[in-house]
Every structure is written in structure tokens, then in C-alpha cells.
Amino acid sequence: MNANNRNIFLMGAVLALVLIIVLVYVVWPQSEEEKRAESEKIEKELRAEHGVTEFEDEEVDSVNAAINPRAIELAEAADYRERARWPEFAYPIIEGNDPLANELTVGKSARRIKDNPYIMVHYLDQYHFRPDEPIVIHAYLLDSKNEKVPFHGIQAVLTERGVESKVFDSRDMKDDGGQDDTAGDLIYTAALTLPGDRRGPDVSPHGYPVMIRATTPRGPMGAMQLAHVGWLNLKHTGKFSDRLVTDARGNHLEVTTEFTVEKWGNYHVQASVYAADGTAIGWAQNRVALAAGTHPVSLTFYGLMFCEKKIPGPYMLRNFAYSNVSEMPNVRSNLINPGYSTAAYPYTEFSCQGYGDPTFTRMAEEMEKGSGQ
Numbered sequence: 001m002n003a004n005n006r007n008i009f010l011m012g013a014v015l016a017l018v019l020i021i022v023l024v025y026v027v028w029p030q031s032e033e034e035k036r037a038e039s040e041k042i043e044k045e046l047r048a049e050h051g052v053t054e055f056e057d058e059e060v061d062s063v064n065a066a067i068n069p070r071a072i073e074l075a076e077a078a079d080y081r082e083r084a085r086w087p088e089f090a091y092p093i094i095e096g097n098d099p100l101a102n103e104l105t106v107g108k109s110a111r112r113i114k115d116n117p118y119i120m121v122h123y124l125d126q127y128h129f130r131p132d133e134p135i136v137i138h139a140y141l142l143d144s145k146n147e148k149v150p151f152h153g154i155q156a157v158l159t160e161r162g163v164e165s166k167v168f169d170s171r172d173m174k175d176d177g178g179q180d181d182t183a184g185d186l187i188y189t190a191a192l193t194l195p196g197d198r199r200g201p202d203v204s205p206h207g208y209p210v211m212i213r214a215t216t217p218r219g220p221m222g223a224m225q226l227a228h229v230g231w232l233n234l235k236h237t238g239k240f241s242d243r244l245v246t247d248a249r250g251n252h253l254e255v256t257t258e259f260t261v262e263k264w265g266n267y268h269v270q271a272s273v274y275a276a277d278g279t280a281i282g283w284a285q286n287r288v289a290l291a292a293g294t295h296p297v298s299l300t301f302y303g304l305m306f307c308e309k310k311i312p313g314p315y316m317l318r319n320f321a322y323s324n325v326s327e328m329p330n331v332r333s334n335l336i337n338p339g340y341s342t343a344a345y346p347y348t349e350f351s352c353q354g355y356g357d358p359t360f361t362r363m364a365e366e367m368e369k370g371s372g373q
Contacts, residue, residue, distance in 0.1 A: 042119070045146055046110050050121055053107030070370060077367035084360035090252075090302035092309075093272060093280035100272050100283055100319045104335040110142075111223045117144050118216045120223055127334050128228045131199040134191035135227045137210050138181065139173060148186035150175070152215040158192040162209040162224065169193050173212075194229070205230025205324075205331045230331035232324050233263040237294065240317065242342040245300065250351025253301040253342065255317060261290045265326035269297050272319040273342075275311040282306075287325065303351030313345040 039057045046052035086092070091099075108123040118141055125136035137156050143149045154173040160166040171190040177183030192210065197203075205228075212223040239258040244251045255271065270285040282305035288297055306315075317340040323332040 042112070043110075046119070046121070046142075049146055050110070050142075051108050052110045052121060053105075054109040056109070056111045073367045073370055077364045080360045080364035080367060084357040084364060085304065085354035087302055087355045087357065089286060089300060090282060090284040090305070092282045092305040096280050098272050098280055098283065098319060100270055100321060101335065104319075104321050104332065106334075109223070109225070111221070113221055116216060116218045116221060118142065118149070118218060118221070120212070120214060120216075120221055122212055122223050122225060124210070124225050124227060128230075128332050131194060131203055131229055131231065134193050135208070135210060135229070136189065136191045137173070137212070137225055137227075138187055138189050139212055139214070139223070140187045141214070141216060149217070150186060151188060152217065154188050154212065154214040156190040156192060157211040157213065158194070158227075159209050159211055162211065165209075168195055168198070168208070201231065203231070204327060205329050207329050228329065228332065230324070230329070232322070232331050232333060233261065233265060234267055234290075234322060234324060234333075235260045235262070236322065236333075236336075238338075240338065240340040244345065244349065249353045249355065250303050251349050252303040252351060253306065253315070253345065254298050255284075255301065255340075255342065256296050256298040257320075258294060258296050259290070259322070260294045261292050264291045265289070265324055267297075268323040268325045268330070269299065270321055271299055271317055273301055273315045274318045275309070276314055276316060276341075277311070279309065279311055281309055281311070281315060302355065304354060306345075306347045306350040307352040310347050312347050313342055315342045315345070316340070317342075 039055075042057070043052070043055040046055055093099075104127050106124060106127050108121050110119050110121045112119045120139060120141055122137065122139040125138070129135050135158060139151075139154060140148050141151050151173075156171055156173050157167055158169040160168065169192040171192060173188035173190040175181075175184060175186055175188050177185075181187045181189050194208070198206075208227045208229055210225045210227055212225070214221045214223075237258040237260060240255060242253060242255045245254040246252075253273070255273075257269070259267070259269075261267070266287065266289050268285065268287045270283065272283045273281045275281060282301050284299040284301045286297055286299050288295075290297075317338050320336045320338050321333050323330045
């Protein structure tokens with residue numbers, strides 16, 4: 001082979017190698033498993049660096065895992081057995097997973113759409129809004145390095161029921177330092193207002209979709225947040241007290257608080273207790289019908305949760321919230337940390353007996369028998 005032919009051969013080999021690389025890395029599509037792994041990596045980074053609690057990724061289709069019906073039945077049976085140990089009004093906090101904090105903490109949502117590498121993070125200013133106060137929403141855009149970049153334009157639209165429904169307010173979202181943001185931090189904010197006939201004292205509670213219409217460097221992107229709006233008709237007086245209460249199963253912790261009720265209705269109160277060292281203990285709830293006036297409401301933390309944690313008091317009431325459940329959708333308070341501390345009860349004073357809920361026990365037995373398939 002002469003020098004010219006050798007050069008032509010080498011050039012052809014190099015071009016073929018380049019073509020293969022292009023086919024593998026550009027043309028050849030990612031598998032669903034690869035997309036899922038990439039999406040999970042992005043979600044993990046968003047949670048760690050930006051506090052995102054919900055990530056919607058249109059680049060990923062669901063990957064169906066193999067289903068083992070008997071394994072599902074046995075897992076459900078084990079769950080029912082555990083739930084049978086506790087009353088409906090109280091439950092332990094497992095692995096620090098506080099249901100009250102999870103439900104009412106204002107979280108950030110993130111969204112990525114197909115063929116657009118940018119991720120939009122968006123969130124409301126608080127969990128619940130009164131009808132007479134502005135609905136505040138924030139958003140920012142992340143590039144592939146998880147760094148904030150400017151939108152080419154972004155607008156927030158307050159609607160009655162979402163897309164193609166009545167529009168109550170529409171504002172450009174601005175990076176001007178409003179609503180506790182810093183000007184130039186690339187967090188865009190808008191404050192939206194309901195019309196007068198939606199702000200009166202007798203309006204029903206409603207969930208108002210706030211639509212975000214953004215333009216990114218790679219095209220348009222949309223998102224939605226649901227603003228919970230309504231009157232609580234319930235005010236907490238700030239008072240708390242605690243004591244041990246006894247039933248056939250033993251001793252439990254009762255925390256009593258006080259509310260001023262503006263209008264008769266059905267109300268739901270819940271709280272979580274923690275040990276002084278920050279260890280999560282348990283959660284309790286109570287649903288009561290209250291007339292106008294000032295009323296005490298008690299929460300009973302079942303004794304077994306203290307017995308099993310083996311941590312002495314005092315116990316801290318860390319998370320606290322209340323709701324008007326007279327009509328749907330329910331109107332809820334924002335999450336409150338009242339800073340209340342109980343007396344220093346020894347954990348040995350509390351009941352170590354399971355509740356033995358007959359309904360969950362029966363359901364567990366049925367699952368353990370199996371479907372016969």
C-alpha cells in the first residue's frame with residue numbers, strides 16, 4: 001500500500017469512528033432505564049441543593065416493574081398489623097417522617113419538559129391564604145449545571161379552575177426583590193389578588209390554580225400551583241396545658257389547647273411531639289364540632305409511642321395545625337411551631353400496650369390468608 005492509499009485509508013477510518021461516536025451519543029436514543037437513572041440523579045440534586053419536594057419530568061416514561069401479588073398482600077398485611085397497634089387518633093412518627101410536617105410544609109416543585117434541558121422551580125409563599133390577602137408565587141430557572149439563569153419572560157395567571165377558565169388576575173413575574181426575595185437573585189415573584197366578590201366574609205373555600213407561563217432560552221414552558229384559599233373562622237389563643245390520662249390500656253399524654261371560634265363548624269386539630277433532643281415521638285389529632293365562642297380542644301398522644309421510644313420528658317410540641325373541615329375543600333392553617341414544652345414525665349409511666357384495632361386486625365388476617373390465586 002503506497003503512502004497516498006494509506007492516508008486515504010486512515011482518513012476513512014477516522015471518519016467512520018467519528019460517525020460511530022455521533023450515532024452512539026447523539027442519534028442513538030437513551031433507554032428508559034438510562035432516562036430514569038438520569039432523572040433520579042437530577043431529582044436528588046434538586047432536593048439537596050434547592051429543597052425541591054416534587055419533580056415532574058416529561059423526559060421519563062414510567063417503567064413498569066414486575067408485580068408479585070402475594071408479596072403485595074403480605075406487605076399490606078404487615079402494614080395493617082402495625083396500624084392495628086395504634087388508635088385512629090394517634091400514631092408514632094417513624095424514621096423522622098412527620099406526617100404533619102410533610103403535609104403542610106410549603107414545598108418547591110420542579111418541572112422539566114421534553115427537548116428542553118432547563119428546569120423550572122416554582123413555589124407558593126405559604127400553604128394557605130386568606131381571601132383578603134395576595135397570593136404570592138415564586139419561580140426560577142436552572143440550567144444543566146443546576147445554576148440559576150434568567151427567564152426570557154415569565155407571567156403568573158390566577159384562574160378559577162385552570163386552563164381555559166375565568167382569569168381573575170395576571171401579572172408579570174419580576175426579579176425585583178419583592179416578597180422577601182433579593183433583587184437580582186434570579187428568583188421571579190408575583191403577587192396576585194382575587195376580585196372583591198371572592199374576598200367577602202361568606203365566600204366558600206376554593207383551590208385556585210395559578211398558571212405559570214414562561215419563556216426559556218429553549219422555548220416556552222408552563223407549570224401550575226394550586227393556591228388554597230378560605231376563611232378558617234378559628235383563632236388559636238396560644239394557651240396549652242398537659243397531663244396524664246388513664247384508660248383500660250394505661251397512661252397516655254393529653255395536651256389541651258384553646259381556640260376562639262367565630263362561626264359554628266367542624267374543626268380538625270393536630271400536632272406532633274418531639275423529645276427534648278429533637279427525636280420525633282408521635283402525632284395526634286382530634287375532630288370536633290364547635291359553636292361560636294372560646295373552647296378547649298384536647299389531643300391524646302397514645303402511651304405506647306413514649307414506651308417504645310424510651311425517652312423521658314419533657315416533650316416539645318413542635319408542629320401544630322388546625323383546619324376548618326365544614327366544607328370542601330378544607331381550609332387549613334399554616335404549620336405552626338408553638339414552642340410548648342410538657343412536664344418531665346418518665347417514659348415508664350406510659351402504657352406499653354397496643355391498641356388492638358379490630359378492623360385493621362381483621363384486614364391483616366384476610367390478607368395473610370391470601371386471595372387463593
